[in-house]
Amino acid sequence: MFGDIMGMMGKLKETQAKVEETKKRLDTVLIDEESNDGLIKITVTANREIKSIAIDNTLLEDKEQLEDYLIINLNKAIEKATKVNETEIAAVAKEGMPNIPGMDMFK
Incomplete structure (x- = not known):
């Protein structure tokens, strides 16, 4: 039994x-x-770290629209990264889960 525990x-x-x-x-x-519409492009890692944001110049004319684009697309990128x-x-x-009796809910 002790060997089983050490193995686990x-x-x-x-x-x-x-x-x-x-x-x-x-x-x-x-x-x-x-x-x-391709006006904003965001790249994040699968660990949810933002690597780059590219913003089309037309979005710089409307602060509210830019903020909306950032929120929507950052959330989408983070959601995809979280799933991965x-x-x-x-x-x-x-x-790597050891075979522990009664713990087969992880399989």
Whole structure:
């Protein structure tokens, strides 16, 4: 029994390391979001860090419209990045879960 616990602990540490590696890799996964009319383009990482924002000059004439574009498109980019992030982390975590009786809800 003690060996089983030690084996599970080792597996959990290994999984934790894989999750950390995945988080680092997600810093390099870029998500692009563009407004329907192409007036604003946003790039974020899968870890939800904004990398770039490109704004068409026509939006600079209307502060309210620019703010609306930023809010809408930043939220879309963050939503996409969150989905990628959660999917990748969950896949690594699920793969490394030890077989603990009664804990098969994660499989």
